[in-house]
Amino acid sequence: PTFNYKSPEAQKERPELEIRYTFQPPMLYQDYVKSPSFTKPDIVAALDCGFKFYPTWDASIPSLVSESGAPCVFTEFTMADTKDNLTKVERLVKNLDVTMPCRRNPFCSRRPVRCSDKSGNYVKNSVIFSNDYICVVKRKSEQLS
DSSP: OEEEEOOTTGGGTOTTOOEEEEOOTTOOHHHHTTSTTOOOOSOEEETTOOTTTOGGGTTTHHHHSOTTOOOEEEEESSHHHHHHHHHHHHHHOSSEEEEEEEEEOTTSOSSOEEOOOOSSSSOTTOEEOTTOEEEEEEEOOOOOO
16 A cells, blocks of 8 residues: 655645655565565655664665665664664665764654653653654765776
8 A cells, every 4th residue: 555645844845745655564675675566765764663672673774775875764762772773784784874873853753752661771751752863874875986
């Protein structure tokens, strides 16, 4: 299934802008990029991704950072987790360009939620925001000699 989204705020500067979400269940991203239904993205987003917490991400991360040069945006709840995610991406993807270093996300959720995490990664009953920290990476383009 696919649906399109238009944003009046984003379209003030770019009226032709359209966001298209495509869902290909039950398929992992690294399989989707090899499938006949694959459409080359302009950008890849992994929101509140938890790369560092889930080893199952490892096989997909190189596909998320496309050789086509499309940037990969990933967000996380804390700066420490965002930095750890970046370290993991740097280990798994060669020739990486960090186009936006880890920082607070100016577009994060404005709705606080009480953290119910029981893993010990967060202070008990702390308040977090979805997509609070952001990092953007892409593969470095090959230079012609």
